[in-house]
Amino acid sequence: MRIHNCQPAPSYPHSDPLLGIDWTMTLMRKAQANETLQWFHGLYTEVGNTHWNNNLGTWNLTTNEPENVKAILATQFESWPIASLRLRFGLLALGPHAIFSTNGHEWQEARAMIRPSFVRNQIADFECIEKHMCNFLARLPSDGSKIDLQDLLYDFTMDTSTDFMFGYSTNTLVKPSPEALEFIESFTYSLFTAANRGRAGWVAFWLPNKKLNDAVWKCKRFIDHYMEEALAEGKPKASYVFMNQMVESGASHEYIRDQLLAMILGGRDTTASTLSALFWTLARRPDVVEKLRAEITKELGDEAPTWETLKNMSYLNMVLKEALRLWPPVASNFRCANKDVVLPKGGGPDGQSPVFVPKGSGCRWVTWSMHRRKDLYEEDAEEFRPERWETLRTSWEYVPFSGGPRICIGQQFAWTMMSYLVARVFQTFRAIEARDDREMAIKLGVTTSLPNGCWVSLASVTTEATPCHVVQT
Numbered sequence: 001m002r003i004h005n006c007q008p009a010p011s012y013p014h015s016d017p018l019l020g021i022d023w024t025m026t027l028m029r030k031a032q033a034n035e036t037l038q039w040f041h042g043l044y045t046e047v048g049n050t051h052w053n054n055n056l057g058t059w060n061l062t063t064n065e066p067e068n069v070k071a072i073l074a075t076q077f078e079s080w081p082i083a084s085l086r087l088r089f090g091l092l093a094l095g096p097h098a099i100f101s102t103n104g105h106e107w108q109e110a111r112a113m114i115r116p117s118f119v120r121n122q123i124a125d126f127e128c129i130e131k132h133m134c135n136f137l138a139r140l141p142s143d144g145s146k147i148d149l150q151d152l153l154y155d156f157t158m159d160t161s162t163d164f165m166f167g168y169s170t171n172t173l174v175k176p177s178p179e180a181l182e183f184i185e186s187f188t189y190s191l192f193t194a195a196n197r198g199r200a201g202w203v204a205f206w207l208p209n210k211k212l213n214d215a216v217w218k219c220k221r222f223i224d225h226y227m228e229e230a231l232a233e234g235k236p237k238a239s240y241v242f243m244n245q246m247v248e249s250g251a252s253h254e255y256i257r258d259q260l261l262a263m264i265l266g267g268r269d270t271t272a273s274t275l276s277a278l279f280w281t282l283a284r285r286p287d288v289v290e291k292l293r294a295e296i297t298k299e300l301g302d303e304a305p306t307w308e309t310l311k312n313m314s315y316l317n318m319v320l321k322e323a324l325r326l327w328p329p330v331a332s333n334f335r336c337a338n339k340d341v342v343l344p345k346g347g348g349p350d351g352q353s354p355v356f357v358p359k360g361s362g363c364r365w366v367t368w369s370m371h372r373r374k375d376l377y378e379e380d381a382e383e384f385r386p387e388r389w390e391t392l393r394t395s396w397e398y399v400p401f402s403g404g405p406r407i408c409i410g411q412q413f414a415w416t417m418m419s420y421l422v423a424r425v426f427q428t429f430r431a432i433e434a435r436d437d438r439e440m441a442i443k444l445g446v447t448t449s450l451p452n453g454c455w456v457s458l459a460s461v462t463t464e465a466t467p468c469h470v471v472q473t
């Protein structure tokens, strides 16, 4: 400890430093009120950017320091595996082999198997995206009546993800089957409950929860059904299907199912969450919409987007970057030290000295808070200002897709889907208006969501955009 000039980091002001029940109870209250992220953010100012807290008898570090995040995700990667609690909950909600809940050799194998599905020509399957895009646009009222875009965005990403994964889509935007609706409800419930239990600690893990077990079972049954359907007909029709790659590898049915569930989580909730927060904001920022539309009209006219045109739209790219800065869907994350380690920042009265972290301690970092630090992003850090990206160059202070060896494997796919959708929406609609006066509330599950939805109304453009044909199933 002396060699590294470590200094102690501050602690949360516990009234119960022995068990930390005060912290856990506050966490639960904040979660109930959808204020967890704001609470974490405030604590970094009040207690320190890196500080300790006791959660039911276990001391964990929490940080919003880029240097510590870099250490955990990259330079000290081997010392910071996915923590045992997440493994347990991942195991419960996604299955024991899912890439999100494995470490070491098993994780490497899963990653190597998944990676080939994300090469450029596969993620640029615009035909598949356009099909679901048309279904999405067809659901948007053009008579000015209000609609919750969030629900439709989750449906769009679910339909696209399942098409990409199985070669068969849930088609929830057109004709949702009772099974698809049951799966979506069960999937949402099991992930949210598993995440909350994970944060609450081991005590919660042992609490029986029949509803959770039922929800997990329903999810597995749904995936099994799609897998069987896809497998029974031989090679699915789309040119690139994620599942095919896995089937060809000879992996077991259960192994494939775990990865598919993980990929649906990765592909669906993150993208839909980002787009929901973005449209919520655009409905209150006609200035940004105007600039976006000008770029879309100039670059696309009435043509459907292509890989090249999407890449050339610099304002659209800045808008997405800014949305991922303010509302990173994976807003907070956690790892556990498997040996004694030293994190570079957080110790001493000014928080600038290294901190000693004993083996077994956990560390939570809150990307949502780090992305809003005024010393890293200027005084207007909490404002949505896409133009900041004209000059801003970031490193570890901007990690919506994480970093290091476990960096998001689907980031290019997500970027393509999001930019495609935004471009097509503003080719089709000239204005978006808010239909809800409340402040934005954020619910923290495995990913974030808007508990009050994203209520807006839209105004059509007068000229015809690229024609769409609703895909019937």
Ligand code: HEM
Pocket: 099, 100, 111, 114, 262, 263, 266, 267, 268, 270, 271, 274, 324, 328, 329, 330, 333, 399, 400, 401, 402, 405, 406, 407, 408, 409, 410, 411, 413, 414
């Ligand atoms: C806006 C969209 C997205 C964001 C912000 C995002 C963010 C992230 C983050 C922060 C991680 C790291 C999690 C951790 O290490 O604990 C991650 C991992 C991952 N993401 Fe994404 N993601 C997005 C979209 C997608 C999509 C579309 C897919 C796939 C279809 C995907 C698949 C994955 C997978 C498989 C991992 C695990 C990688 C590993 O552990 O090696 N993600 N993502």
